[in-house]
Amino acid sequence: MNFTEVAVIGGGPAGLSAARSAAEAGANVTIFDRNSRLGGQLIKQTHRFFGSEKEYAGERGIRIAGILEEGVTAERITIKRNTTVLGIYEDGVITFSENGRYDKITAEKVIIATGASEKQILFENNDLPGVYGAGAVQTLMNLYGVLPGSRVLMVGAGNIGLIVSYQLLQAGVHVEAVIEASYKIGGYLVHASKLRRYGVPILTRTSIKAAVGEEEVEGAIISNVDKDFNFIEGTERQLDVDTILLATGLSPLNELIVNVGCKQRYIPELGGMTALRDESLETTVPGVYVAGDVASIEEASSAILEGIIAGTSAAIEMGFISEKAHRDREEAILRLNALRAGETGRKIREGMKKALTEREKSNVV
């Protein structure tokens, strides 16, 4: 049977960083990605990133995807594009469909970096065509140059909701309003200010009650909500929109984690069901690691750092002797802790406490 020392599943920021790190330490790596283009969701992100320079702050996402792809050109790295991993079995066999052809491979270490999917929320007619994920429309516009409609309601004022609203304006689409059930805007104020300058109202303590339309979206009914998120009677009003976008969070894409038998826990701070892991990001299944949004819903910068931690840890564990790997690993852990420091990282830090395996917890004083 085919064999690779390290199998990396997913070619986004986490997977590409993991593959590079493991290969630099000396391991032979195979990257599996279901798309024809590497880079994960970075390839649709036209905005500039924040954070520190080492994680490419100041660059647009589309450019970061290119930089990360340039990092996986080593001969030790095999890239399987248009390849969907179908399952990981108890005996370690990984099955996949490569350009529609079924095949199998085994690996000494597996790094799962499958990312996340957009959350749907409950409201009447939420399945009508014209109700889309905000990220979906980012793909539609920025990869294919197609508009989703002409008048948009954005649900959710976190960074994705704010950024995609701005990108809609850049593409010439009218954004009727951004609504947010919480009492405050969740995303960065710099993004919110850009929308305000265009005159787009951002309505807090407001949520969607229903999509209106027979076969597709022809309007939306929104309503104020109280501090417990219950609709306040008499505050409903109908908006004239043909598109409703949901920027209401992401959940880890955890099918393979379930399949391989990693112990999971529901950790809302990290986005939902996610694998327990130690500081090396190794799960409860020995040799299986997680990195990026599948481990915890954060940003591309933290995904890159988690990729480095998982990739170096896997290689070190396999016995590759590399001073650089040890150095890179330590540095990535420090930088990741720095990213999660302060008020904005509080939620993630709380979640991380719940995600650490018992083995790791016993070492925490």
Added chain:
Amino acid sequence: MRIKEHPILDRSENRKSISFSFEGKEYEGLEGDTIASALSANGIRVLRDHGGRKRGFFCAIGNCSSCLMEVNGRTNVRVCTELLRDNMDIRRQDDKGSIFGGVER
């Protein structure tokens, strides 16, 4: 509808036109389009019928299976990631679709 001008992305590139059929009618898409983006560009948002409810795409990256259609007689094609090709025969899928490809219409 397609984006004509964009402050960041270069939309001036000349993409080859691709003709396809949807529900028996002829349409045009562009090289590089997925089936879903080509349909959306033509104003088509209803992609299938699910137990009497109309469905479109939702995630656009192959996660959610909201966009399953019948393409060249094959059922359950995720059109948000399947690239558009010349002369494709694209049809709305009724529930799980016909195992014989829904040829009887």
